[in-house]
Amino acid sequence: MSWLTDSDDEDAWSEYDETDARVRPNPKGNKPRSKLRPEHTDAIPGRVFSVDRGRYGVWVDEGGAEERQIVATRARELGRKAIVTGDYVDLVGDTTGSEGSLARIVRIQPRTTLLRRSADDTDAVERVIVANADQMLIVVAAANPEPRPRLVDRYLVAAYDAGIHPILVITKTDLADPAEFLGNFAGLDLTIVTSGSDAVPIDELIELLDGHTTVAVGHSGVGKSTLVNALVPDANRAIGRVNDVTGRGRHTSSSTISYRLGNGWIVDTPGVRSFGLGHVDPASILASFTDLAGLAEDCPRGCTHLPGTPDCAIILGVQAGELGEAGRQRLDSFQRLIATLGS
Structure with a gap:
C-alpha cells in the first residue's frame, strides 16, 4: 500500500494493517537492556587492602577460620565510583582465593571517613586516598630533606x-634538633613521636597504632617507608635516598597498600611534594577546634576568623583571655591552617 496524504479520505486509514509495518531485525540477538540489577544476596564481605591497575586485593573473613586474600575486579554496575584501599566491599564470583581466581566487587559499604586531596588548590575534583582510616601518621624528617x-x-x-x-612523627632527629620546627604546632593537640635514623620507637608506635586504621603520609625521602618496614617487617616497601644536590627525596612507593599491624592496619601511601586542598570547606577545620568553635557561634555572618577581621568573636574572646594562656597559640595555629586554603 502507499502512504496516505493529507488529501486522502480518513476512511482510508481503515485499510492500514499493522502487519504492513517492517520490524528491523536484531542480527546480534541481544536481549533488551534492563535497568534492573541483581541484588547479589549471596555476596560476601571483604576489605580492600591494595589497588593495582584495575585489580583489587581483598581480605575475606578477617580473623576467622577461613581468612584469606583474594583478587577481584569491579562490577559494571558500580559505574565510575572509585574503589580505594580501606573500603569495605561485597563480592561475588570465585572467592576461594585460589591461584588464578577472580571475584567481582558489586557493592561498596558506607564509608566512615575519606582522606582526599586535589591536584591543586584551584581544582575542586577530589582524589580519594584511603577510606575508613581514623588516624593519620604524618612523617617528617628533622633534616635531609x-x-x-x-x-x-x-x-x-x-x-x-x-x-x-x-x-x-619526626624522623632523623640525630641530624637536627626539631624543636624550632615543632614550635609551629605548639597550639595543636598533637601526639608527637621522635625517631633517629637508626632507632625507630617500635613499641611506642605500636601502642599508638594498635586497634586503629592509620594512614601514613609524608614528603618523599623522609623515611616513611623505612618506618613502615620497621613496623611490618614483611612489607618490604622500597626505600629511596635523598638527592645530594636538590635535597629532594625520590618517589619509591608507587601504590597505596595496607598492612596488618596487631589488631589494626597501617596504610602506606606514595610520597608527595604537594597536597591540594581545593575540596576543603574551612568550616570543617573549625569543627576540629572545639574550643574556638564555641566562641565562633557569636561571630558575624561570613566571618573569616583571619587576623584583622572586624568583630570576630574568636579573636575578641582570645584577647579577653577566655581560653587562657593556650588560647593565643590555638588561634594562631587555626588561622595559619585556614590561611593555607587561600595560599
Whole structure:
C-alpha cells in the first residue's frame, strides 16, 4: 500500500494493517537492556587492602577460620565510583582465593571517613586516598630533606576535614634538633613521636597504632617507608635516598597498600611534594577546634576568623583571655591552617 496524504479520505486509514509495518531485525540477538540489577544476596564481605591497575586485593573473613586474600575486579554496575584501599566491599564470583581466581566487587559499604586531596588548590575534583582510616601518621624528617611546615599544615587540614586524628612523627632527629620546627604546632593537640635514623620507637608506635586504621603520609625521602618496614617487617616497601644536590627525596612507593599491624592496619601511601586542598570547606577545620568553635557561634555572618577581621568573636574572646594562656597559640595555629586554603 502507499502512504496516505493529507488529501486522502480518513476512511482510508481503515485499510492500514499493522502487519504492513517492517520490524528491523536484531542480527546480534541481544536481549533488551534492563535497568534492573541483581541484588547479589549471596555476596560476601571483604576489605580492600591494595589497588593495582584495575585489580583489587581483598581480605575475606578477617580473623576467622577461613581468612584469606583474594583478587577481584569491579562490577559494571558500580559505574565510575572509585574503589580505594580501606573500603569495605561485597563480592561475588570465585572467592576461594585460589591461584588464578577472580571475584567481582558489586557493592561498596558506607564509608566512615575519606582522606582526599586535589591536584591543586584551584581544582575542586577530589582524589580519594584511603577510606575508613581514623588516624593519620604524618612523617617528617628533622633534616635531609628539610622539614616543610606548610606541607604539614596541609596534611593537618586534610586530616581535620576528614575527621581523622593526626599523629606527628619526626624522623632523623640525630641530624637536627626539631624543636624550632615543632614550635609551629605548639597550639595543636598533637601526639608527637621522635625517631633517629637508626632507632625507630617500635613499641611506642605500636601502642599508638594498635586497634586503629592509620594512614601514613609524608614528603618523599623522609623515611616513611623505612618506618613502615620497621613496623611490618614483611612489607618490604622500597626505600629511596635523598638527592645530594636538590635535597629532594625520590618517589619509591608507587601504590597505596595496607598492612596488618596487631589488631589494626597501617596504610602506606606514595610520597608527595604537594597536597591540594581545593575540596576543603574551612568550616570543617573549625569543627576540629572545639574550643574556638564555641566562641565562633557569636561571630558575624561570613566571618573569616583571619587576623584583622572586624568583630570576630574568636579573636575578641582570645584577647579577653577566655581560653587562657593556650588560647593565643590555638588561634594562631587555626588561622595559619585556614590561611593555607587561600595560599
